[in-house]
Amino acid sequence: MDFSRWLNSLSIADQITIIILFLISSLVSIVLLKIGLSRYNDYRKDQPFAPTVRISPFGFFALALPISVLSYLTFGNIVSGFIEGLGF
Secondary structure (H helix, E strand, O other), X not given: OOHHHHHHOOOHHHHHHHHHHHHHHHHHHHHHHHHHHHHHHHHHOOOOOOOOOOOOHHHHHHHHHHHXXXXXXXXXXXXXXXXXXXXX
16 A cells, blocks of 8 residues: 555544654654753763764654654554544
């Protein structure tokens, strides 16, 4: 099945579930990147000529997409059932 056909075959509850879980995984990836960046800056204090590191969109999506896929595979049915129970 193509990805586009799979998206069209989803119910509204599944689409809302994917959006919610992607937003949560985005927040988790931002937190993980900020923790890693702060640890690197703490390590870099002793080395004045070490290069500075910034958070890039590639690093963000490299963390956010796998986290969202794993969270959808793990919690997708639970969240979809809850949303369907709300009446969507």
